[in-house]
Amino acid sequence: MRGRRLCLVGLFVAVSACSSRSHVQAPGFANGTRLAARYDDLDGTRVLRAFYDTARDEECSFQLLPDGAACLPQSALLDGWFADSGCTEEVVEIPHVAAGRASPDVLVTDPDDACAGPPTVRALGDMVPGPEGYYIKSDGTCVQNPPDAKIVLRRIGDEIPLDRFVHATPMVEPVSDAVGTVVLAADDGASVTMFGNDPTSGEWTRSVLAGDGSSRWWPVHLAYNYGQGAPGTPGTFYADAGCSVPTGIKDAHNALCPITTVFEFVPGDACQQFTLRLHQAGASVAAADLHALAGDGSCVASPPDPSAPAELYVQMGDLLPDDAFPAASVVDVGTGRIVQRFDGPPDGSVAITARGELHDNARGVDCFIGLAADGARRCLPGAGPIDGIFYADAACTAPMMALSVLPGCTVDPVPSAEETYQGRAFAVGASLQPDMVYSSSSGSCALVGASPSYDRWFALGAEIPSSAYAPALLHTE
Numbered sequence: 001m002r003g004r005r006l007c008l009v010g011l012f013v014a015v016s017a018c019s020s021r022s023h024v025q026a027p028g029f030a031n032g033t034r035l036a037a038r039y040d041d042l043d044g045t046r047v048l049r050a051f052y053d054t055a056r057d058e059e060c061s062f063q064l065l066p067d068g069a070a071c072l073p074q075s076a077l078l079d080g081w082f083a084d085s086g087c088t089e090e091v092v093e094i095p096h097v098a099a100g101r102a103s104p105d106v107l108v109t110d111p112d113d114a115c116a117g118p119p120t121v122r123a124l125g126d127m128v129p130g131p132e133g134y135y136i137k138s139d140g141t142c143v144q145n146p147p148d149a150k151i152v153l154r155r156i157g158d159e160i161p162l163d164r165f166v167h168a169t170p171m172v173e174p175v176s177d178a179v180g181t182v183v184l185a186a187d188d189g190a191s192v193t194m195f196g197n198d199p200t201s202g203e204w205t206r207s208v209l210a211g212d213g214s215s216r217w218w219p220v221h222l223a224y225n226y227g228q229g230a231p232g233t234p235g236t237f238y239a240d241a242g243c244s245v246p247t248g249i250k251d252a253h254n255a256l257c258p259i260t261t262v263f264e265f266v267p268g269d270a271c272q273q274f275t276l277r278l279h280q281a282g283a284s285v286a287a288a289d290l291h292a293l294a295g296d297g298s299c300v301a302s303p304p305d306p307s308a309p310a311e312l313y314v315q316m317g318d319l320l321p322d323d324a325f326p327a328a329s330v331v332d333v334g335t336g337r338i339v340q341r342f343d344g345p346p347d348g349s350v351a352i353t354a355r356g357e358l359h360d361n362a363r364g365v366d367c368f369i370g371l372a373a374d375g376a377r378r379c380l381p382g383a384g385p386i387d388g389i390f391y392a393d394a395a396c397t398a399p400m401m402a403l404s405v406l407p408g409c410t411v412d413p414v415p416s417a418e419e420t421y422q423g424r425a426f427a428v429g430a431s432l433q434p435d436m437v438y439s440s441s442s443g444s445c446a447l448v449g450a451s452p453s454y455d456r457w458f459a460l461g462a463e464i465p466s467s468a469y470a471p472a473l474l475h476t477e
Helices: 008-018
Strands: 035-042 045-053 058-065 068-073 077-082 090-093 106-109 120-128 134-136 142-144 153-159 167-173 180-186 191-197 204-209 215-219 222-225 247-251 261-267 274-284 291-293 299-301 311-320 329-333 338-344 353-360 365-371 377-381 399-404 418-421 424-432 437-441 444-449 455-464 473-476
Touching (some): 045 068, 045 338, 045 473, 068 106, 167 191, 191 353, 204 353, 261 311, 353 377, 365 418, 377 418, 399 424
Antiparallel strands (some): 058 068, 077 134, 090 153, 134 142, 167 180, 191 204, 204 215, 222 247, 247 311, 261 274, 274 311, 291 299, 329 338, 338 353, 399 455, 418 424, 437 444
8 A cells, every 4th residue: 555645636626627516625525526525614624524425315424344445324223122012123213413414314234344344234114103112121021112202213124235335445645754644535536534654564543642641643453452451341361371472352343454453451540540552463363262360360261252242353462662653743724713633743744634623712722513502503612511510509509510530549630711511601710629519400409419539620600602602514515
């Protein structure tokens, strides 16, 4: 792949000449003759939300396949609903979508092994009224929804061949000496940037916060060694009967092959649950050869449950030093009030991949696109909405918010200067140490109890008018 150059300018000119749709090109994406870019415009900053497949009348996003990529439709949810009293006929749930967005009209199912086969796309059939849906309770019984159930359900129809969708080819664009880009060039002229690219090794990369605290362009063809640093994960498996060769694990349904590296989760300190280290990946390991440490410290055979989803295993090899990989910079894109943050090469000379972050220069806060209290979509303050508003007094006149820390951490978190709750924005004030915590509901103020030791509290000021925040206008081109 290294050395292949995508001539984007020539491609875009050709597409524009044969399409009646206005040509849209922004950092990270461009539309084509069939795929229309659906994006939010914030004072000239364009944030891609999805592509709109004009031939199929549905939204789609690019998904990697063993032989390239395809713009596959947004999927309905296969979430444990059934159309019959025996809970044998699965149906899908149609999630709520924001105004201007298209509801899913298909079910996309990942393959058992993404390295060996593509996903499956199935059409949706008739509606099943919510009250006529069934689900399985924890005791194994199949029960019907209540009469007032509002859930939207549909039956699952026939498979749709993948050649019905727009396909794309990964192409490498060398944009700096340290880091390039991996661009999916679609058959119709659309494009989207997926990853960075290491020009030395030819590996696809993304920005990751490494163990030394710096952001680095690490490979994306990876497995994971969870160790004891990530609660709720399976822990470490070994490739030998002496439990001396640890392995990396990767769910097969969304793996990128060949696996070249292993992320190791290392327990952190009192304020950081874990840090990441990178290892070279070694030989593949058969599931039947896996071992694990028992409670008494002995090494025992530990093959996976045959009914469990397929996983891939590789030996975890030598530790790779953080500084072996290029540093990633943060690049702000946009000349107006709202800028979009991208990861870039060490010198910050070009934007490569979007970080999913926006910043409001007028108010000096990070922001996210959400529905404001005035009913308009705006760039609201904070990294996302806070979970709730509580009070420091029994009259519920002193509002406050909480940020949590790990037990034993003595470093207080730093909130944004402004935060959002249910579309309403508030200024964040000084830290508090309330004796008791109260909540307000239906006009009454009720005692919640003493503050948990892991919560840090901050006063909230008066509500800030929604008009203080930049509108986000959804476009389809």
